[in-house]
Amino acid sequence: MKKHNFSAGPCILPHEVFEKSAEAIINFNNSGLSILEISHRSKDFLAVMEEARMLVLNLLGLEGKGYQALFFHGGASMEFLMVPYNLMKVDGKAAYLDTGTWANNAIKEAKLFGETQIVASSKEANYNYVPKIYSIANDASYFHCTSNNTIFGTQMKSFPITTVPIVCDMSSDIFSRNLDFSQFDLIYAGAQKNLGPAGTTLVVVKEEILGKSGRTIPSILDYEKQIKAESMYNTPAVFPIYASLLTLRWLKKNGGIAAIEKINEAKANLLYSEIDRNCLFKGTANIEDRSSMNATFILENNAHQEDFDKMWTAAGISGLTGHRSIGGYRASMYNAMPIQSVQVLVAVMQELENKNK
Template structure:
């Protein structure tokens, strides 16, 4: 079987070595005679999987001891509610920087529980400015950002300086793609299905002092303290997704860690951006300093050309390049497991398509 070049924004490409290992262990994990999917989440074997996954994540992200690592369900979308239920509880105010579709959804949920101030950049689809302490309400319970915008292809090149106000970040589409300083945040959350593993598990990294502030009316399953006290085992966790995530984390460590992954990601992104920038047919409108290295949208001025490009790309085995319906055009997602050779196939095809188009015109 020939694998395609999968540019899906999520669920996304996984390392082949991880898939092969999961296939090998599917019927008999570690001599247990059963699959991880069949294994009790209370068993010693699964406890070890959970502990190893947390230890690897702590090592790769250099997570300090005063932060908890939680493995939850519900995706980033559930965190849009969990964050305000747990943190919007002192002054009932929070600032949200509105940089795209996912931030908009987070704002909608938080607005049900408190007073949300929306901070919108002048040109949110193309550029994200710098922010300092004066940009925010002095008595905000937290400031929320979406660090990488999957649909729009933008990213924060510089984190906001929030002073003593906790910074909360949705990092679903670029966690582990580049080095970060966890100490700059109060809480980080990320759905796994981009860089961490398959859909089903959501990682929350939360500072200790922020875990017992929830509304008294907060549902038990939405309270971070529930998962802190029970080591993410209050109810049955997404066992198989956590198992795959552990192997993805092992794969990153074997490659050399986040430092090496970041270098590779920037190289892959540069290949594609250079090809687009040199093209007379396709454009990327994001300001260079805010260009995502994970999600790269591009488009021709003619919609018929976009459709033709997508059709011919699909025939070449370049899959899932269609841009989000809200912005159109194309989008290539270059997550950690995206092979260099697949990015090369895409850049070669863009050049080939443009040459063919120019020949037709002449």
């Protein structure tokens, strides 16, 4: 039986992506070869890379606006390094918003390259909210933020208006909601949430912001060189990129970001309504900053934990345990999560309440 996968990542993907990926592992494009063994320079894979990059810009509404879509190795953690390497000017500075563990990790890497200003932080409240009042220096090389925080269950609902280039880590909510993506000068995202399996990372960058740092950048870390090589500077992650293409096709076929946003809102509203209604549970993130992707909550009385854990496990639910750093529970509801799985979780929560009346 297929389980209800609430894992934060690697996470659930559309069933048809699994099916088509499985077919390609045996015989890709009727070539008699597996996707796992074809040349990354073959005509078939070059077509995969080209379509995937094109679909990214199409879905984000960035076609013809001076952006390039690239696929890299190294996860979002590599981008923590590549962003300041490419964008922070020598003897310059960058501005960072600290909203959680991954934002903090990005800040640590940026400090290796120059002055890194933390414009605001919610660390003192265990990152249970997103700061909204802060100023960004006009001479900063860029402003960096994390749109969604998987560990603490918060999400930025708006972004600052500034003349400084905006860089956003969208690893856990890319393609999940309508935004004006042209407000961002660089977006990056690990694939393993809403895009594909672990192993590749998407970067979408406005070309005009590049080449201004004054740094000598190692070739493999240089966005300009990667653009020139069309994401083929070295052997790309062939299978994860192919699976990502299948996910992008699935999203496009089903109405794109506008359509999936409505589904995601329905799932989030269903679960948060139960968390707020049920006397046994309590949400951990500020209501106005709650993430539609990752709902974090706790039991009001830990005496119910053993019973609750047995119940959701018996219901076929997987990956509900909160991050090891904060505990509690975390229900990740990425694009491919059907609302029926959320209904199963809500039913278990109600059953626990009924047993303890």
